Amino acid sequence: MKRRNFIWYSMLFVVGCGTAQNTRSGTDAPVALKNPEKLRLAVTDALSLEKLQQDYEPFRRSLEAVLGVKIEFFPVANTTAAASALQLNQVDLALAGPSEYVVIRARTNAVASIAITRPNYHSIIAVPATSAIKSLGELKGKKIALSDVGSTSGHLGPLKLLLDAGLNPKSDITTLMLGDEGSVAALKNGEADAWGGSAIDYREFLSASEFPALATSAPLPSDVLVASSHLAPEFVDNITALMVANQAQLITGLVAGESTKKYLGSQIVAAQDTDYDMIRQVYQALGQGDFIK
Template sequence: MAITRPNYRSVIAVHADSGIKSLSDLKGKTIAMSDLGSTSGQLGPTKILVDAGLQPEADIEIKMLGDADLQAFQNEDVAAWGGSALDYDRFMQAKSLKSESYPIIKNGDLLPSDVFIASSDLDTEYVAELRDRMVENQDKLIDAIVAVEANEKYQGSELVEAKDADYDPIREAYQAIGVNDFTEFVGE
């Protein structure tokens, strides 16, 4: 079971006067991203770059700048910015900036939904019952999630079936940054 996020995608933006019109123009340049391991703030933008034929660190320098990423981009400390479409929209609005000055040159695909995980120690019938109840009461569940501060990203969400293949693009992004071990954690 997973919960969707409307417009949950990564984007790549540049400065309008930079001369950068396509992803291939980023070769040899520096891009700001937010948080290490963030799906929309690192892995999504990395996947966009890899799909365009750019290899992280070999073809483009990536600066992981946390919450300072968009400010560094606005200050022209970097040639481009990669991150969440929602973060881009919020930053543009908060700073009263025009998207024409910081155009998005690539919108990534929708990122996979956030999964709910049940312990493998639980009885399969119990897990199925829990899943069914979550689906039956998804409006109440999503309202409760959205009611928590900083969870407005789930406004308009829905519960969907999680499919392993939906997460392959994220695995590919991890591999592009050198993480190749996807073994399952088995606790004590």
């Protein structure tokens, strides 16, 4: 998901996330709901009720029709608030980006229900055509301009490419976290030796002839609809099957929002937690493994 509020991510890399604790080992969990009368839906990058309604009202209506259960919006200020709301039984379903899901999963009992694939969801690392750098390994000791801290395609994806090339992102290369526009500007004006970001941003902001790609990642993990542990496992399995079976209707509703066209051509599949291990690997390499345990 496109990130607009990275204050929480910046705090994550400094002091961690302490408001929602994982209690999977607890023995005082409430009885799980098998047939709830309504489901409360949060979206981690829609920070107000107005934004939820602008971007996700058609999806809410489609989801309500498919599941046969009333769906209500529950605004959350950030991912920390979403994790807390899931754990405190204030939210039943939360739509989250891949990196957000990893942190939510680590700090709550919530489980992944469906994954929403995104076409052309890759990370790319590019350099100027005039650069002598012709491989990822040659970026050792260089500067790379990236987007926002915690962004799957603009931060973690490029770092995974560097890891796979044998580079240590903490010691072998200097990362400049400059946002979408700032990272592109840094590459173009020579402040950075390389740029890393999403394939969509690469095609929109950079010319392949002027800034050829050094590497393109495998498809990145999908966005996730997370289900609260307060819902019975059999209920979660049931709604997951319904959403997969009726994905055309749900995707039609999802792409009808003002800022959700990124889901054009998407598919809905049952989510697999192991698909997000690449994000965990990058957090570990950055020395932030404690935040995702």
